Amino acid sequence: MSGNTIAHETTTSAGQNGTTRGTTRDASVAPRRAARELGLRHSEFDLAVHLGRIRTLPDDGGGGGRRVARDEIERTRAEKGFPDALRDSVRSVGTTEGAALMEVTRTRFTRLARLGLLVPVTFYVNRYRAVVWLYLANDLRRFAADERNAALLKGRTPEGLRDQLTEGLDLRPRNWRGRRLGFLLRRADDPWARAAAVASLLDPVEVSDVVKDPYERSYLHRFRPVPPSHGSPGSPAAQLAEEIATAADPDEIHWLRTDLAGAMDTARRRRPAPRPEPGGHAHQPAPATPRPHEHRRAAHAVPHPSPTPPGPSPSPRETEAPGRFRGLLGRLWRRDS
Numbered sequence: 001m002s003g004n005t006i007a008h009e010t011t012t013s014a015g016q017n018g019t020t021r022g023t024t025r026d027a028s029v030a031p032r033r034a035a036r037e038l039g040l041r042h043s044e045f046d047l048a049v050h051l052g053r054i055r056t057l058p059d060d061g062g063g064g065g066r067r068v069a070r071d072e073i074e075r076t077r078a079e080k081g082f083p084d085a086l087r088d089s090v091r092s093v094g095t096t097e098g099a100a101l102m103e104v105t106r107t108r109f110t111r112l113a114r115l116g117l118l119v120p121v122t123f124y125v126n127r128y129r130a131v132v133w134l135y136l137a138n139d140l141r142r143f144a145a146d147e148r149n150a151a152l153l154k155g156r157t158p159e160g161l162r163d164q165l166t167e168g169l170d171l172r173p174r175n176w177r178g179r180r181l182g183f184l185l186r187r188a189d190d191p192w193a194r195a196a197a198v199a200s201l202l203d204p205v206e207v208s209d210v211v212k213d214p215y216e217r218s219y220l221h222r223f224r225p226v227p228p229s230h231g232s233p234g235s236p237a238a239q240l241a242e243e244i245a246t247a248a249d250p251d252e253i254h255w256l257r258t259d260l261a262g263a264m265d266t267a268r269r270r271r272p273a274p275r276p277e278p279g280g281h282a283h284q285p286a287p288a289t290p291r292p293h294e295h296r297r298a299a300h301a302v303p304h305p306s307p308t309p310p311g312p313s314p315s316p317r318e319t320e321a322p323g324r325f326r327g328l329l330g331r332l333w334r335r336d337s
Contacts, residue, residue, distance in 0.1 A: 034068035039083045047090040050183040092134040102144040116171030125237040173244045191270045195263035196223035210260050219273035
């Protein structure tokens, strides 16, 4: 449901002297300026990048950020229906507006989302510390227009699904994490960046258990994507957002651990992590991370079936919220946000 994407490519052109000239800072602009020139709010621009509607380039000035080529801005402006079509493609709505768009009640909309049938594209924590999920308007229109979903939009919710909702099933956090991972992997142009994208959804204890070498963990951390900002660091809103961004279900954790191990194998073959030379100096290895808690160790002590990536329709019985989400987060998510 994430829409069509465009691969991130750095284009080069040959000058008259026959040399190859890459995109430079002189031929690109910072994201905020690109957003202004395209008539987008900063949040809309970020979403357009995630969805592949706008391609970005690494900042060759050494800042570690991303930039937008002038050619990309002109390409986007030349698209049919600009700027309305671009804005509409990144329009996100909350529960009230989404329910009206689908012509259902807010209660039914929330049920569909908790069941994993509507996948959030982003979220924020409001001043009451409640999680507000946002959805792509285009996704909701497609879902409502699909005749196969007619029974879900009208009439009673099937008894089995009602039971799962009563037990606290809420797949919105998991589905958002799966969608975010897709965003991050599309932007990753390096095997270490791909591994870091997967690691960003795991608790550091889990990462340490998979990537045991401290030099590799330190190098992996350099590529870690910047997490979404929600409140000041250490605030309740920031802590809540961090909980949402960290894999919670045992089968989800197992799948991500397996994917991280495979991504690390690829990264090692392509470019080993830097290590100190004999007699030389090197960066300090990451501090040792404590071993996983006993309950996590037990979760990985038994064989697991072939992992299945998180998606909009995993088995509900396998994805019920774990104990750490049944307290504050469970109460917040059960609000009709």
